[in-house]
Amino acid sequence: MVSSDRLVPAGRSLLLSYRADRMRRLGSLVGQSILLLITSSSILAVLFIFYFIGRDAIPFFQAEGFREFFTSADWYPSGDPPAYGALAIFYGSAMVTVGATLVAVPLGVLAALCLSDILPFSIRQMVKPVIEILAAIPSVAFGFFALVVFAPLLQEHGGRLLAWVGWLVGGPLAVLGVVVLSDLATAGLPEKLRAAGRGAIGLVLAVVAFVGLARLGDFFHGLQIVTGVNALNASIILGIMALPTVVSVSEDALQAVGRELREGSYALGATRAETLVRVVIPAAASGISAAVILGVMRAVGETMVVWMASGNAAHVPEPWYDFLASVRTLTANIAGDMGEADQSLGSSRYHVLFAMALCLLAVSFALNMLSEWAVHRSRKKMRGQ
Amino acid sequence: MRLGTRKLIDRGMTALGIGSIVLLAAALLVFLAPIVVRGLGAFVFRGTIEYRQLTLEKFGRGDVDAVEAEQAEAVEARRPVYEMLSAYKKELADGHESLDEAKKQFRADRKEMRRHEGLADQQRADAQAELDRREAELDRRGEQLAKHEASLVELEELIRELLGPEPGQSVPVLWRDQYGQTRWDRAQVKLDQILNVETWVDQDDPDQPRVRVLVPRADAFEGTTLAPLFPYIENNAEAMLLPRLTFYWRFLTDTSFDAHFFGGIWPEILGTIYLTLGAMLFAVPMGVVAAIYLVEYAREGFLVRVLRTFINTLAGVPSIVFGLFGLAFFISTMHVSPSKSVLAGSMTLAMLILPMVIRASEEAIRAVPATYKEAALSLGASKWWAVLTVILPAALPGVLTGIVISMGRAAGETAPIIFTAAVSVGKPLWPWEALSQPTPALPWNIYNLATEHEAVDEIRHVQYGMVLTLVLLVLLLNAAAIVMRARISKKLRA
Structure with missing residues (x-):
């Protein structure tokens, strides 16, 4: 140019x-x-x-004020008098988003690490389309899957399923943890005692880990899952939907970390895992956080999956961390209530949905700014090197 | 740390990474498998004689003689069912008659007894006890009859659902009542309902959920003339319904009838095509022009930074907010159409995919080697001429790839069209009608049929068929994009 x-x-x-x-x-x-x-x-x-969202949201705040909307959990828009407390709905959105993030971020970042640093090029070329297909599948198809296939499965075999997942994830992690911890614990011992000490501590830790895992498995197994459409279902499916975003953005960030850094680390004798954890991830941190933020945005703004899979119960679960309870999110509430609110155009019932949309918009705008800042910072950092 | 431990951590990390990739692929498989397998059920299934009769009578497809021959065969097989039913009805009527008779007798006897004033106390008490016993017996018989009648009504309804209305009866209004089960899989479910009554029983532990128990329906009719009906139906279901493997490719091109109980999904497919193409119509020119400006003309600076920030913000707006905006702006303020319409929906979708189109086109234009432009300029072309005749053609495949991917996105989006374009039931539209009328569309109707339909369970095959169609549509678009991109990268390398 x-x-x-x-x-x-x-x-x-x-x-x-x-x-x-x-x-x-x-x-x-x-x-x-x-x-x-x-x-x-x-x-x-x-x-x-x-x-336009603001224009239709303001009449609601003028008529009903801010206080009830943000602090009450009573949502009875068709009651007499109507109650417009959206706290439970905000909470539902937050809960599902946190759940989805917990699913998507560890998996996504690990997959991105694997794609950028571990797998050979030819396999990477095969995995990429899988991620693209996952990203392309329409949300309503995921929602349908969540409602028709996953929800009955969760309802009938949920406890067993969770117990399996617990063993599958916890088992390997526990083995690694036991080995590393017993090694670390014996680092201070004199040379002769080390092997024996390692064995003894390892055995104790292994027993502790096994008992812990077994109890966790039993706990999951004994869980009563009343309904398959709940926060857990929505979180898992949303997490899978957010995965491609997290994977591709964080992979870009990891690729942008130069070869020199990696080679320098290897030259100092670090293993690949050490290189990744100590050098590559810190260097790509802002890019990865941008990926996480984009994933969160995807989860916050998603409508169809949560509408179909979360159960749409507008109350705060009891206890508050109960992922097996039905929740309702902002997006699902807007989509679901509009059908009824449409007839009462101009009423508070109609405008409250715009107020919710405004909140969504504000959140996604803030997250977007944050991710831009993160990307900007990572660019600057890369240029600095 | 020991070297062995470090190595183990390293291996563990590799395993975790590979495990996560495997999990990703497994998630995709677990999702696709039921969609594909059950979705194909909308196209390939075992159709019964009812299905062939329906396609012949309502769509005019099929061989008249063959269907009539089959129908005669089925009617022959069904005759004993109706015979047994009418015999049983007669039995019940007889039962009523004899019951009335007995009641009359009973009342006469009671009167008789009351007339005998002078009986001894003992005798009187005996007679009274005898009368009470008889009255209880009569009540029991009456209850039994009422129960049998209620069971019969239920059974007849189920048989009507399985086999269609009894020959010679008046024709109901709804298609679903005019015919029996058209699909063998649904017929088997109905057959199960006929043979077994489903009840829910409390467990000993009140905290445990109730368990489903199946009780043979024949138990309710034990000892009556209807008892042989159940083994007959069980053994002759195939003869009565004559299931044959049917390939219904017109599922894609038929209009739906009777709230999606019958027919295909053409209105939805057409609606999706209109909405997608409409969105592209608005988004592609704007997006490509914006990309040209950003790459070729804009100087990096404040303005471009602001532009990019806004484009990213637009990309981050939740899709449901687009829907509300479309309702508030295009319909309530701009009045592009009196209420929901394809036009309003397309415009809303166009806003949603605009950032995608811009980004993809920008990337494609940036990927054109600078030497192309320099060569054009050195030959005396002006800048816009160079852009128009050299850079754009070179970037075209890349731009198209981006467009195709955005098309997939537009086709699958639901939230923006809920308030702006989609209705649950509708005819296929002509293009000019799309300007002012709403349309059914695949994504919305999947939601609608799966959650709000009156008989969600009975039209699962239609729902799965729709999901499969939508997923295949989107995946085909993406596959085209992937192939196109592979060819481009080959060309650029060569």
């Missing part, structure tokens, strides 16, 4: 008359303005969205 401007200074051709030259420059100016105008339509779109 810059170089071509220098080759043909300011678009001026030597053969043109002064007048033609003026016309041509004017033309290019007009053309560029038109292009700019069209490009700015996305600015306009964002402003319009904020304006």
